[in-house]
Amino acid sequence: MFVDEVKFNVEGGAGGNGIVAWRREKYVPFGGPSGGDGGRGGSVIIRAVANLATLMDLRYRRVIKAPNGKGGGPKNMHGRQGNNTVLSVPVGTQVFDEGTDELLADLVEVDQEVMVAVGGRGGRGNARFVSSTNRAPDFAEEGRPGQLRDVRLELKLLADVGIIGYPSVGKSTLISVISNARPRVAAYHFTTLSPNLGVVGWKDFQSYVVADIPGLIEGAADGKGLGHQFLRHVERCSILVHVLDVPPDFDDGTGIDWTERDPIADFERINRELELFNPELAKRDQIVVLNKVDLPYVRARQEELEQHFADQGMTMLTISAATRQGLGALVDEMGRRVVALREGTDEDDY
Ligand SMILES: Nc1nc2c(ncn2[C@@H]2O[C@H](COP(=O)(O)OP(=O)(O)OP(=O)(O)O)[C@@H](O)[C@H]2O)c(=O)[nH]1
Ligand SMILES: [Mg+2]
Structure with missing residues (x-):
């Protein structure tokens, strides 16, 4: 427990x-x-x-x-x-x-x-x-x-990278394929009931700690879902990986309620919760990640989402935690930012 x-x-x-x-x-x-x-x-x-x-x-x-x-x-x-x-x-x-x-x-x-x-x-x-x-x-x-x-x-967990996002976007799946953590994965919301920590081995001798922060939904800062309980664990993660997925346009048989879900709206809603909990959190460095790109209806929106985030000055990485596509680039991006912060340097200065 x-x-x-x-x-x-x-x-x-x-x-x-x-x-x-x-x-x-x-x-x-x-x-x-x-x-x-x-x-x-x-x-x-x-x-x-x-x-x-x-x-x-x-x-x-x-x-x-x-x-x-x-x-x-x-x-x-x-x-x-x-x-x-x-x-x-x-x-x-x-x-x-x-x-x-x-x-x-x-x-x-x-x-x-x-x-x-x-x-x-x-x-x-x-x-x-x-x-x-x-x-x-x-x-x-x-x-x-x-x-x-x-x-x-x-x-308050000490992790370099906090993985946030709506329930069932694949946070636990992601941490299980990039780190030594083996959390439970399932096709229902709030599968993960407490944050999981995992160590990512990167570039021979560098490693960093990632945390799977569960239960964030709209209203989390007011106590909805499990989020309030876990928002404080986000506070010490210097980098946030914000995982998004795309709702299917058909009944995917999971029983997940996809109504009102949309990657851009989801992204903004979670960020609002971070801000309500602690304005500092909203300013923290985020890596936007579109997961589940092995699914055709996700691929169908990839380009448009890339453009959307590029317009906002952010880079969106696209992965499939299930097929492991794109994971190398994500692990590198997280590692580079963690190391830059540890060394007290800002990548943008170079
Ligand atoms: N097709 C596909 N399914 C995925 C992928 N990643 C995760 N899933 C599925 O999505 C569902 C939810 O995955 P989880 O990793 O449990 O999601 P989570 O974000 O940890 O969810 P909570 O713990 O409930 O917040 C599971 O059925 C996974 O198998 C992916 O890359 N592709
Ligand atoms: Mg989970």
């Missing part, structure tokens, strides 16, 4: 109490104060790890509390510190304070971590209160409570 948002309460361990104790030694007539300090409570830490893909493991946790520090001992012995509690999350997890909505950390690298609840300080033992006016303090401090906080974790 893909879980990309969880909320829970975190609490640092309480510090151990300091104690009141007196030295008792043979031949020492007046044993002085010797109560040790309590240890600090453990802290709660969230750390990004490589081998997790969802926040599922944290789904049913309500309160996560680190262990308390131990009390101080006699003979000035310090109490043990509470161990830190470390929660592992996938890379790409953002950590928010649920109370203030402040972003505490964006964990984008393996081993990056953030302390979300610090453990309480240990109390001081009576040995620490000795002064010139009080040689025998008979009091000690209690440990402090640990920090308490409500946190919210949101996973």
Whole structure:
């Protein structure tokens, strides 16, 4: 199951109490104060790890509390510190304070971590209160409570390329033939219920990550379909591949509702949803891809669509994920743009 948002309460361990104790030694007539300090409570830490893909493991946790520090001992012995509690999350997890909505950390690298609840300080033992006016303090401090906080974790996938488009245009089919991902493919809408990530090996040593973003339809930004849930995963994809198909002019037997579907209108509708969700998204680099060109009624519109996008200053690539036609050119185009962005250069400057 893909879980990309969880909320829970975190609490640092309480510090151990300091104690009141007196030295008792043979031949020492007046044993002085010797109560040790309590240890600090453990802290709660969230750390990004490589081998997790969802926040599922944290789904049913309500309160996560680190262990308390131990009390101080006699003979000035310090109490043990509470161990830190470390929660592992996938890379790409953002950590928010649920109370203030402040972003505490964006964990984008393996081993990056953030302390979300610090453990309480240990109390001081009576040995620490000795002064010139009080040689025998008979009091000690209690440990402090640990920090308490409500946190919210949101996973935003880290992919170079996000594949968007209406249901059943062939996004999952495409990712399955260009990358190592093997998502489910079927002739009904919303086959894919959560984003799939795949790695595309390109030009010997370069590879990049593509994500199949499902469920975008008109109204997605308002919660229709599955889109709202997944739009945030588009946010980190620096390049978007916008897949289009053409409605058949006959009953294709799939049961898919093709009424009101048209590649140009579809393209504009999805872009509007991106814009409604986050205006920045609408400005992002898109590669327009016409899929299913193995079908005659798709081929019939290829030229007209190419012209349409060319008029808008965009290039449309034409592929068939099913027969693998045109995939090399698409993989190259995605790779070139990913590498250009990674190197911080703009292709248009050259
Ligand atoms: N003829 C033909 N059919 C294709 C092609 N690519 C995908 N299909 C078919 O289109 C249907 C939908 O494909 P999917 O890959 O599941 O589509 P999707 O965009 O992932 O759909 P959702 O997950 O529902 O959003 C399936 O029946 C595929 O076999 C293609 O290049 N040619
Ligand atoms: Mg799919």
